[in-house]
Amino acid sequence: MAFYIQKYGGTSVGSTERIKNVARRVAKFHMQGHQVVVVVSAMSGETNRLIALAKEVQENPDPREMDVIVSTGEQVSTALLSMALMELNVKAKSYTGAQVQILTDSAHNKARILRIDEDNIRADLNAGFVVVVAGFQGIDEMGNITTLGRGGSDTTGVALAAALKADECQIYTDVDGIYTTDPRIVPEARRLKTVTFEEMLEMASLGSKVLQLRSVEFAGKYRVKLRVLSSFKENGEGTLITYEDSEEMEQAVISGIAFNRDEAKITVLGVPDHPGIAYQILGPVADANIDVDMIIQNVGHDGLTDFSFTVHRREYENTMKILRDKIQPHIGARDVTGGDRIAKVSVVGVGMRSHAGIASKMFRVLAEEGINIQMIGTSEIKVSVVVDEKYMELAVRVLHKAFDLDQEV
Amino acid sequence: MAFYIQKYGGTSVGSTERIKNVARRVAKFHMQGHQVVVVVSAMSGETNRLIALAKEVQENPDPREMDVIVSTGEQVSTALLSMALMELNVKAKSYTGAQVQILTDSAHNKARILRIDEDNIRADLNAGFVVVVAGFQGIDEMGNITTLGRGGSDTTGVALAAALKADECQIYTDVDGIYTTDPRIVPEARRLKTVTFEEMLEMASLGSKVLQLRSVEFAGKYRVKLRVLSSFKENGEGTLITYEDSEEMEQAVISGIAFNRDEAKITVLGVPDHPGIAYQILGPVADANIDVDMIIQNVGHDGLTDFSFTVHRREYENTMKILRDKIQPHIGARDVTGGDRIAKVSVVGVGMRSHAGIASKMFRVLAEEGINIQMIGTSEIKVSVVVDEKYMELAVRVLHKAFDLDQEV
Numbered sequence: 030m031a032f033y034i035q036k037y038g039g040t041s042v043g044s045t046e047r048i049k050n051v052a053r054r055v056a057k058f059h060m061q062g063h064q065v066v067v068v069v070s071a072m073s074g075e076t077n078r079l080i081a082l083a084k085e086v087q088e089n090p091d092p093r094e095m096d097v098i099v100s101t102g103e104q105v106s107t108a109l110l111s112m113a114l115m116e117l118n119v120k121a122k123s124y125t126g127a128q129v130q131i132l133t134d135s136a137h138n139k140a141r142i143l144r145i146d147e148d149n150i151r152a153d154l155n156a157g158f159v160v161v162v163a164g165f166q167g168i169d170e171m172g173n174i175t176t177l178g179r180g181g182s183d184t185t186g187v188a189l190a191a192a193l194k195a196d197e198c199q200i201y202t203d204v205d206g207i208y209t210t211d212p213r214i215v216p217e218a219r220r221l222k223t224v225t226f227e228e229m230l231e232m233a234s235l236g237s238k239v240l241q242l243r244s245v246e247f248a249g250k251y252r253v254k255l256r257v258l259s260s261f262k263e264n265g266e267g268t269l270i271t272y273e274d275s276e277e278m279e280q281a282v283i284s285g286i287a288f289n290r291d292e293a294k295i296t297v298l299g300v301p302d303h304p305g306i307a308y309q310i311l312g313p314v315a316d317a318n319i320d321v322d323m324i325i326q327n328v329g330h331d332g333l334t335d336f337s338f339t340v341h342r343r344e345y346e347n348t349m350k351i352l353r354d355k356i357q358p359h360i361g362a363r364d365v366t367g368g369d370r371i372a373k374v375s376v377v378g379v380g381m382r383s384h385a386g387i388a389s390k391m392f393r394v395l396a397e398e399g400i401n402i403q404m405i406g407t408s409e410i411k412v413s414v415v416v417d418e419k420y421m422e423l424a425v426r427v428l429h430k431a432f433d434l435d436q437e438v
Numbered sequence: 439m440a441f442y443i444q445k446y447g448g449t450s451v452g453s454t455e456r457i458k459n460v461a462r463r464v465a466k467f468h469m470q471g472h473q474v475v476v477v478v479s480a481m482s483g484e485t486n487r488l489i490a491l492a493k494e495v496q497e498n499p500d501p502r503e504m505d506v507i508v509s510t511g512e513q514v515s516t517a518l519l520s521m522a523l524m525e526l527n528v529k530a531k532s533y534t535g536a537q538v539q540i541l542t543d544s545a546h547n548k549a550r551i552l553r554i555d556e557d558n559i560r561a562d563l564n565a566g567f568v569v570v571v572a573g574f575q576g577i578d579e580m581g582n583i584t585t586l587g588r589g590g591s592d593t594t595g596v597a598l599a600a601a602l603k604a605d606e607c608q609i610y611t612d613v614d615g616i617y618t619t620d621p622r623i624v625p626e627a628r629r630l631k632t633v634t635f636e637e638m639l640e641m642a643s644l645g646s647k648v649l650q651l652r653s654v655e656f657a658g659k660y661r662v663k664l665r666v667l668s669s670f671k672e673n674g675e676g677t678l679i680t681y682e683d684s685e686e687m688e689q690a691v692i693s694g695i696a697f698n699r700d701e702a703k704i705t706v707l708g709v710p711d712h713p714g715i716a717y718q719i720l721g722p723v724a725d726a727n728i729d730v731d732m733i734i735q736n737v738g739h740d741g742l743t744d745f746s747f748t749v750h751r752r753e754y755e756n757t758m759k760i761l762r763d764k765i766q767p768h769i770g771a772r773d774v775t776g777g778d779r780i781a782k783v784s785v786v787g788v789g790m791r792s793h794a795g796i797a798s799k800m801f802r803v804l805a806e807e808g809i810n811i812q813m814i815g816t817s818e819i820k821v822s823v824v825v826d827e828k829y830m831e832l833a834v835r836v837l838h839k840a841f842d843l844d845q846e847v
Contacts (some may be wrong), residue, residue, distance in 0.1 A: 045491065045494035045495050048495060049495065079514065082454065082518065083518065083521060085454035086454050086457060086518050086521045086522045086525070087521035087522070087524065087525050090521055091520065091521055091524055093532075094517035094518075094520045094521050094524075094532055095517070096533050096653065097512050097514075097517035097520075097534075098513075098517040098518065101510035101514055101515075104449070104506060104507075104509075104510050105506075105507050105510055106493070107506065108504070108506035109475045109491065109492065109495050109503075109507065110505035111500070111503045111506075112492060112495045112496035112499055112500055113496070113505050115496065115503075116495070116496050116498055122502075123502075123503055123506050125506075125583075127536065128581055128582075128583075149581075154472065172537055173535075173537075175533075228524075269485070283645050298759070348813060350512065360639075420459040
């Protein structure tokens with residue numbers, strides 16, 4: 030007998046039919062004698078509907094009241110799933126974040142969990158109930174309703190697993206695990222049986238958006254056993270996310286090829302190469318609430334250097350305008366250039382640390398296909414390149430093959 | 439400076455535009471220096487949508503989970519109205535029933551309010567906030583979400599007025615007060631400036647469904663000054679509901695003509711006239727959860743009597759079947775007859791007690807129009823007759839005129 034936290038996202042509970050399917054799956058675990066706490070998101074589309082309603086009233090909705098509104102989406106899901114479980118003769122009970130209580134700070138719309146009161150849930154589990162908890166929400170010390178921000182239901186699941194010391198936190202999604210790359214681009218892409226937390230973090234931020242980043246960090250911190258599974262497939266084993274130091278097996282050098290087509294690149298040319306210049310360029314960009322991904326600056330010469338970074342594609346025009354109007358004249362840069370028809374392709378793997386030559390192999394493979402590399406960035410466990418958007422699929426395919434990702438380890 | 443509880447129903451908050459209108463009205467009171475607590479219902483249609491969703495999952499929805507679902511409707515309204523108030527530069531804050539806390543018993547779907555914690559609301563009012571409370575909902579001692587049943591938002595308003603000792607509880611609806619009868623039938627119908635609680639109870643149960651019955655009883659118990667007003671009309675004074683003993687003015691003899699076309703009549707003929715017969719007839723009807731309104735039994739002769747009662751029209755066939763199949767053979771009645779093309783017309787007024795001849799005048803007026811009276815029932819402050827449905831409008835009109843209800847008192 031095991032104790033599972035199971036989290037089902039908005040697509041998995043997107044209709045009453047799908048909610049009934051989730052109930053059948055949960056009931057099966059329950060019948061096998063396992064204890065189950067289910068965390069659910071709002072039915073897909075519901076959160077957007079509620080946000081739109083709020084914006085009809087207030088263009089910049091008040092954060093406290095916004096949380097009061099959007100938290101109702103998950104609340105409805107919990108009760109519907111509890112009802113569906115009762116129809117299968119399973120004792121079930123819904124909990125809002127406030128009822129649990131999931132105590133958070135008061136940062137509305139992006140609150141952080143501080144503490145979870147486990148007593149009520151524990152008592153219900155021991156009395157034979159399946160407990161259904163609203164994801165994404167909590168309550169602060171003054172009793173205000175808070176939300177954890179988009180995708181926060183994953184975090185709720187992981188936090189409950191940590192607080193209740195569950196055996197495993199299972200995240201059910203519309204994919205059946207983490208793949209070496211997107212199977213729509215590389216049909217030979219393979220489901221990974223395990224992936225490390227660090228790799229997962231790099232993969233998530235690079236576009237394989239299966240799990241919310243914060244929940245992975247959270248799971249890592251509390252050493253929660255986290256598994257990604259499909260809510261539409263029976264008996265899949267999904268992908269287990271592991272801690273590097275807990276694994277005894279030889280790690281594969283490379284775990285996957287990630288990619289992202291949502292970015293644009295911007296280069297400030299001929300920047301005077303003195304201290305503080307990076308801040309002078311990125312300060313106004315950050316002030317405009319524009320997130321920056323890659324940042325690259327090469328060694329300068331003749332007292333000048335070039336400074337490049339990438340932003341989300343929809344921020345491209347806006348960022349270019351800020352740079353041309355405010356920054357270029359201010360710092361005396363020669364020119365500002367950019368392009369939004371780019372893609373970022375990354376090779377990710379913890380094994381990279383101890384294996385030299387990954388980057389050079391990557392560059393060679395791309396060169397053999399005539400793919401020009403526009404920018405390069407690296408971290409401990411990944412190498413990313415920016416290439417022309419039209420080469421993205423080709424780059425992913427050849428790298429996937431070159432690193433033998435289609436072969437079972 | 440006064441302290442008002444203002445309740446706005448589902449139609450008044452039926453769209454974001456209407457919510458903005460309510461906000462303007464509330465803001466006006468606030469700007470004038472009054473303290474305001476607003477109670478809101480769910481946006482019209484929302485409660486039905488949620489119930490339908492629940493019934494897709496569970497034909498007879500679990501009462502606890504049903505409350506978790508439907509309570510979200512009011513929760514969304516409170517936040518939207520708070521946002522709309524902020525847009526008018528009014529400090530506003532929403533409260534769920536749990537946040538207030540409105541403590542109820544655990545009778546899900548039809549809970550009764552036990553106690554209201556006034557501290558948080560009081561503190562916010564003193565800090566200059568308009569407080570917006572979700573109607574219709576509360577929380578029980580174990581922290582479960584409860585609802586007061588349909589129309590329960592009126593009760594929330596009255597209960598808050600009693601707990602917080604507000605100067606007046608204003609119920610905003612889509613009519614601008616209580617009328618002597620329905621203006622769609624009698625164009626000369628007049629808005630009553632005042633009406634007593636007892637009259638209001640009789641009017642409400644007879645079809646002038648402006649206020650939820652229970653909220654009126656509640657207001658009477660705690661002597662809450664209750665006023666019905668239109669949420670679509672500016673500066674109306676509506677109708678104030680008064681306590682008979684607090685009025686010094688001479689009461690009008692008759693306050694209004696109520697009517698109801700939703701009923702059907704059933705008569706059990708030739709019933710043996712002995713003790714227990716009424717129970718033998720109505721017991722099985724009550725067991726089938728069929729509500730009975732009028733009950734009439736005249737003196738018998740030759741050991742036999744006739745027993746009549748009215749039920750809701752949609753229960754007519756079902757009730758006839760129960761009577762014919764189960765009751766008639768059992769008690770040896772001669773026959774069971776009935777009709778669902780009837781209407782009930784009532785003359786209501788507290789002044790009736792001290793003025794003889796109201797009933798006889800009513801019967802004379804109807805006779806002069808050739809309207810046959812099928813059944814008669816009376817209470818302390820009303821006389822009701824059942825007539826053929828086709829005469830209903832005529833009966834209401836001639837009675838309205840005969841009792842001078844079109845004249846200002």
